[in-house]
Each structure stands twice: as structure tokens, then as C-alpha cells.
Amino acid sequence: MARDANHSETHRGPRHVAIIMDGNGRWAQLRHRPRLFGHQAGARRVREIVEACPEFGVKYVTIFAFSTENWKRTQTEVAGLMSLFRRYIHKEMEAFRRDNVQVRFIGDRVRLDAKLRALMDEAEETTRECTGTNLTIALNYGGRDEVARATKRLARDVRDGKLDPESVDEETLPRYLDTCVLPDPDLVIRTSGEARVSNFLLWQSAYAEYEFIDTLWPDFTREEFGRLVGAYGKRERRFGAVKV
Template sequence: MPKDPDTPTGPRHVAIIMDGNGRWAQARGRPRLFGHHAGARRVREIVEACPDLGVKYVTIFAFSTENWKRTQVEVAGLMSLFRRYIKKEAKALHDEGVRVRFIGDRLRLDGKLVALMDELEEYTAGNDRVHLTIALNYGGRDEVARATKRLAQDVATGRLDPESVDEETLPKYLDTCVLPDPDLVIRTSGEARISNFLLWQSAYAEYEFIDTLWPDFTDEIFAGLVRNYGSRERRFGAVKT
């Protein structure tokens, strides 16, 4: 739910569509996977910047349900990158007090990758300095469909009264049920669309579409966008008196 509009704070939860890795690599005459590796290294810098900026939650869009349409070489490379990232970064994330969660449909993912995801979630479960959520094989419409299916099952079995269902009910079935809604959504690379990312949760989010490609997205740029959020007037449908 949106925060009280009278509370003048910075964004507590920032969601990021990390776009532009492939173009960044191609501009340097390198294969697209080179850009994805560069983008993965950028994640740590942004996560480490969060505490000083007052950002408690950060959610990153790593792989969408639509990304399976890419070449087999790129998809296989990305899955290998995800496994490598988890193995390499687990201790550093834990030592920084980062709690990691994954959202998305895990059924299509490789079993070894899912096992690593589960292990990282369990390993960092006691941390609370920053909450990093990684959207992997995630799509907003797919998430709502899966949530609706679970809700319907509870109605069918009598665990949920259909007359009690309202806009507060569905979020309890979403992948993000334990997270606050994002206050700010950032998309890099110059594209001005949300690409099926956190559709329900971002109903009241502020958006920033910037030209910077993700591997060039520095903590200084991030800090500037967080500060800019604080200058926006957020009324949530009300009229300022």
C-alpha cells in the first residue's frame, strides 16, 4: 500500500529494470554476455549504496518470462551467470547484512540454480540491513495469474470467503507478499516502458526512465535519482490543501 502522503521521506523501496547490457557490450565490439557480466558487477555497488541513501529494499529485474525468446546461447550464458553470481557473491552479501529473496516462477529453472537460490535465501534469512529481491523468470502478468490461481484454490476449499476478497486480498498471494510496494521504479537504457515488471505493486510508484545503460549506472547516478524522488509531490489521488 502507498505510504502516508504527508510523510516526507525518500524512497524506502526502489525497483530497477536493469536494461542495456547487450547494447553496452555491442558498442564495444563484444558479445552480449560480456555486457551481462559487467551488469552483474554493477549490482553490488548499487546494493552497497542503499543504506547511506535510506533505501531498505531494492528489487532488480534479472530475467523475465519473455527473455526465454532470446538465443539459446544467451539464455544458457545468463543461467550460468546467475549460478556463478550466487556462488561468488553469497558471502559478501551476507557480510554486508543483505537479505536476498527471489521472485518469479522457479518451475522452468534448472534444478541446480533453484537449489542455489534456496540456499542463498536461507543463508541470508537473518539479515535486515538491506533486502535485495531478484526477479528471476518473473513476469507481472504471470505473477498475478499464479496468485489468482492460489486465491481461487483457497476459495474452492473453503479457506477463503469470496465475499471477503478485496484489493487487500490479492497482494497476500503475490510473490512480494512480505515486501512493501516500490516507491520508485528506475529503468535504464532510454526505453520508456515497464516491461511487465511489478504491475500490481507499482500502482503508486514514481518512475525514472534514464538514458544510461545499466553497466554505466553508478552509485552517484543512483543517489541523484533517490534525491530527486524526495522533491516530488505525492498525493495518491488527494488534493493538496
């Protein structure tokens, strides 16, 4: 898909919103509950935000569910998260199809267990023809890892004579990224008060607007989502140019 840098000139709201869903663990700890309790609450919040997207003119939403660095967490938490992902995908698959939500996954699937990979494939196939909101779930995803994997594929095409190295430019690599069928995000939201991008959509977010908010993800409401989407429309986006 062509990169749509000038999208906001004709549509004031963000077409693609990416979200770093941070704060589940702290939300649970504040309630003296285990961290997985917070992750379960966070998973329920996803449904509400996806349902709100059409109301606010958001066509694409990408959520950061599990990073390549999250394997460093305790074995108990990682195992609990993988179980939660399997249950979530199985439970929500038909609901997404019914609501006309197309689901896709980005990230390196190799390290994920076979049952989870099968559910991911099934969810993508089940919702392939849906034409409403596009929900992308980043699972075992890291921006640097994505670029490295894309570069390997590009290098193989050069080696096999499918790609002239002299023709490679900044429009070439995006065709090899996990997000090759998606427009770049217009707005990136990070919850929980942290002000860093955490290796999320590094290439794609070069010209995205960012919102770092204090709200913990399980407390993030459709009203706050709408407020951030509305605030985006008031920003002047020049993409390196000077307004005259």
C-alpha cells in the same frame, strides 16, 4: 506486510526502489564484445548499487534480472545467462551475508534448472537473518504471470473454503503475490532510454514514481542512483487526493 501508501509523508526518500536493468547487450555491442560480456558487467554493477542503498536510506531494492519473455532470446544467450546467475549467486552469497543483506527471489522457479533453484534456496536461507538492505531478484519473473499464479492460489483457497469470495478486495490479492512480504515500490528506475514497464511489478507499482534514464545499466553509478533518490524526495505524492 501492510501496503504503505502514505510512507512518503514521514520519509521523503524512497524506502523501496525497483530497477529494470536494461542496456547490457547494447553496452557490450558498443564495445564490439558479445552480449554476455555486457551481462557480466551488469552483474558487477548490482553489487555497487546494493552497497549504496544504506547511504541513501533505501531499505529495499528489487532488480529485474530475467523476465518470462527473455526465454525468446537465442539459446546461447539464455544458457549464458543461466550460467551467469549460478556463478553470481554462488560468488556473492557469503558477501551478502557478511554485509547484512537479505536476499530473496521472486518469479516462477519451475522452469529453472535444479542447480540454480538449489542455489537460490541456499542464498535465501543463508541471509534469512540479515537485517540490513533487502535485495529481491526477479528471476523468470513477469507481472502478468505473477498475478495469474496468485489468482490460482486465491481460487484454490476459495474452493477449499479457506476464503470467502465476498471478502475479496484489493487488499486480498497482494497476500498471494510473490512480493507479499515486501512494501510496494516507491520508485521504479529503468535504464537505457526505453520508456516502458515491460511487465515488471504491474500490481505493486500502481502508485510508484518512475524514472526513465538514458544511461546503460553497466554505466549506472552510485552517484546517479543517489541523484534519482534525491529527486524523488522533491516530488509531491498525493495518491489520488487533492492537496488543500
